[in-house]
Amino acid sequence: MSALERRYRWLLAWYPKDHRAQHEEEMLDVLLAASSPGQKRPAWRDALDVLRGGLAIRLRRIVPTASRRRWRAATDLAALLAPLTLFGVSLSQATAYAGRSAFDLALPALAHALPYGLIALLAWLGRRRAAIACAWAMAALAAGMTTAELLSLPEGTIVAGDVLQVSGRPLIAASVLLSALPACMCAAMLTLTPSPGPGPVGSRRLAAWTGGVLAARLVGILLGGAFGVVLMPAALGAVAVMALRSSVGRRTTAVLTPFLLVAVRPSWFTDVAGLTAIAVATAALLGVTAWLARTAETA
Amino acid sequence: MQEPTFLILTALAAGPQHGYGIITDVLQISGERVRLRAGTLYAALDRLQGEQLIEADHEEVVDGRARRYYRLTNEGAARLSAEAERLRRNADTASARLRHGPAFGGAS
Numbered sequence: 001m002s003a004l005e006r007r008y009r010w011l012l013a014w015y016p017k018d019h020r021a022q023h024e025e026e027m028l029d030v031l032l033a034a035s036s037p038g039q040k041r042p043a044w045r046d047a048l049d050v051l052r053g054g055l056a057i058r059l060r061r062i063v064p065t066a067s068r069r070r071w072r073a074a075t076d077l078a079a080l081l082a083p084l085t086l087f088g089v090s091l092s093q094a095t096a097y098a099g100r101s102a103f104d105l106a107l108p109a110l111a112h113a114l115p116y117g118l119i120a121l122l123a124w125l126g127r128r129r130a131a132i133a134c135a136w137a138m139a140a141l142a143a144g145m146t147t148a149e150l151l152s153l154p155e156g157t158i159v160a161g162d163v164l165q166v167s168g169r170p171l172i173a174a175s176v177l178l179s180a181l182p183a184c185m186c187a188a189m190l191t192l193t194p195s196p197g198p199g200p201v202g203s204r205r206l207a208a209w210t211g212g213v214l215a216a217r218l219v220g221i222l223l224g225g226a227f228g229v230v231l232m233p234a235a236l237g238a239v240a241v242m243a244l245r246s247s248v249g250r251r252t253t254a255v256l257t258p259f260l261l262v263a264v265r266p267s268w269f270t271d272v273a274g275l276t277a278i279a280v281a282t283a284a285l286l287g288v289t290a291w292l293a294r295t296a297e298t299a
Numbered sequence: 300m301q302e303p304t305f306l307i308l309t310a311l312a313a314g315p316q317h318g319y320g321i322i323t324d325v326l327q328i329s330g331e332r333v334r335l336r337a338g339t340l341y342a343a344l345d346r347l348q349g350e351q352l353i354e355a356d357h358e359e360v361v362d363g364r365a366r367r368y369y370r371l372t373n374e375g376a377a378r379l380s381a382e383a384e385r386l387r388r389n390a391d392t393a394s395a396r397l398r399h400g401p402a403f404g405g406a407s
Contacts, residue, residue, distance in 0.1 A: 019345065023341060023367070025364050025365050026317070026318055026364075026365065026366060026367050027318070027337055027341055028364070029317075029318065029319065029361075029364050029366060030318040030319045030322065030337045030340070030341075031337045033319045034319070034322070034336075034337065045336070046336055046337070046338075048338075049336035049337065049338035049339055050336075050337060050338040051338065052338055052339075052342075053336075053337070053338025053339055053340075053341055053342035054338065054342075056342040056345075056346075057341070057342055057345050060342075060345065060346060060349065064349070065346070065349060065350060
């Protein structure tokens, strides 16, 4: 056995056992055929390629291709649902203010809703780049506006708004992060997924579900009372049951969970530790699912 | 379909080949542009076998070492044919538009 062959065998030991039993000899054959006469050690690019190939084969055994395709459909759908959710949340806020005739508050809420409506529309129509650009611009705008607002306050002020509890400077960073976090998550989801859109759910079905939930929410707000309170959970529950019955739906729910927590319950993440935890968890989840989605070669 | 996958399936469309045969064939088909390395090739073969687009054909023993030949399955041939058709349509559209569009400088 030559020195080169021994070194290649050492690299091939990294492959899964069943793959080695089947293919080690033929891979060695290929590697040696491609080597130049008198070569003593593998070129570093060849060595790296052998290791990378082994990693790809190992990872494919862990998550099969069919599952990756479902992850891809899920991340694509989640990236569309994220701006749609922010649009819905702001729109229902605007409706709630308008219902109480507080139009000075309703207008800014509506102005906040519209960009997310645009982002969702762009994503829905397959204009991925435009949607990503708008989403990041919106995240920067949210952070910038909160910063400007907080800096204009005298030191030591306590602000008790919808979600922010700021006393003095130390918490300002957390507030700015929190105000930009939903928009950042939305932008990150759009950026990471290969092709945002309704995917296998289909445009028509998704439009029906979105319309249903939004209508239930807005009618619920305007009607008020017990009927108004049950309407929205009933609509969301119906969609959730349908979603959880399909494997793509379950994956979509998993991808969306941290985003929904931040978008719907921001008061849980007002301190730096909570924010860091949710940001790290989201980054890890989005990173892994985006990798699964992007390695699913479509037919 | 990514280009290396397309080229590997194209190499096998002419008949069964072994690993090194695929590498030299892909190099030739691509006009010396795509030089597959062993790790990349066998990861692709593993995936294509998993998707049942290719399968092992026969083995030959050369210098005391088994050489496995791979061949295209019917499904693989269908997939390659669909992809070739798609690429041809795109290329035709591009050529037609360049012919009928505004004149671009240089040779025409």
